[in-house]
Amino acid sequence: MKTLQSTLKACFALLLFSTVVVSCSKDNETTEVEDSNLDITEIEASAEVDAIEGALEDLVIEVYENQEASETGRVVQPPQLPDCVTITIIAQQNFREVTIDFGSEGCMVRGHELMGKIILSWTRDPEAQQRVITYELEDFFIDAKAVIGSRTILKELSNDNGNPQFTHTVDLTVIWPNGLQASREGTKIREWIEGFGSGVFSDNVFEVSGNWTTTFVNGNTHTYEVMQPLRREVICTYFVSGTVDVQRTNFGGTLDFGEGDCDNKATFTFNNGNEIEITLN
Incomplete structure (x- = not known):
């Protein structure tokens, strides 16, 4: 009898252990799937922040x-901006403050719906080879995403390649309608490689390099470093080519914006070789 009881206890213990192992295995698989989905969501969100930064920098x-080309201190409305954009200026002898107002109802600019204001200012010095531009955002939204922050831009009239160059010090927070939130700090360098001086902003092309950190509201932090310069064509919403190294605590990989197509597709290759396609919104 004792032998039978011992056998039954052993079988029950084995069954219980097996159930726990299977349960843990399923829980681990579920956690891994959830983590993977979160990783992809955050990569996509960070790429959307890139697009927001690009649109802001363009404007x-x-x-x-x-405004600088006019040298008059009067308002100059860029010809390619729609009538729903209002520009005002405070002009002093060596100072300019310009407000770009997109209104509170929404204003479509190059495929983005913008609301709120961008306020930029700088000290004028026609002889200086470098100029500092600062701007801040006031009740600003782009494609229903709230954008908060300010930036400093150092403009070099001519870099080592003979091209104008803008070095952006980044400090922005983006809040999506669903509550997702990401903050970004870092440095982006924009070299103006095509279209400078043409008078038509839509033909302009920039190459972007630099490094930055994106921190999400859940505490996850991504670090980014440009490996191959990102090509920014003003007529396209997203980068059309270039690669970025992305690292986070539990994963890393390379974000590739493609071979030059003007689309919303990118590819992310994890360090283990797994590759996924990303669609940017």
């Missing part, structure tokens, strides 16, 4: 360049 550079 600031376009308005600044048009």
Whole structure:
């Protein structure tokens, strides 16, 4: 009888152990899937922050360049901006403050719906080879995402390649309608490689390099370093080529924006060789 009881206890213990192992295995698989989905979501979100930064940089550079070219202190409306954009200026002898107002109802600019204001300022010195531009955002939204922050831009009239160059010090927070939130700090260098001086901003092309950190509201932090320069064509919403090294605590890999197509596709290759396609919104 004792032998039978011992056998039954052993069988029950084995069954219980097996159940626990299977349960843990399933829980681990579920956790891994959830983590993987979160990783992809955060990579996509960070790429969307890139697009927001690009749109902001385009507008600031376009308005600044048009205003500086006039040298009159009067408002200069860039010809390729729609009528729903209102520009005002405070002009002093060696100082400019320009407000770009997109209104509170939404204004479509190059495929983005913008609301709120961008306020930029700089000290004028026509003889200086470097100029500092600062801007801040006021109740600003792009494609229903709230954007908070300020930036400093150092413009070099001519870099080692003979091209104008803008070094951006980044400090922005983006909040999605669903509550997702990401903050970014770092440095981006924009070299103006095509279209400078043409008077038509839509033909401009920039190459972007640099490094930055994106921190999500859940505490996850991604670090980014440009490996191959990112090609920014003003007529396209996203980068059309270039690669970025991405690292986080539990994964890393390479984000590749493609071979030059003007689309919303990118590829992420994890360090283990797994590759996924990313669709940017």
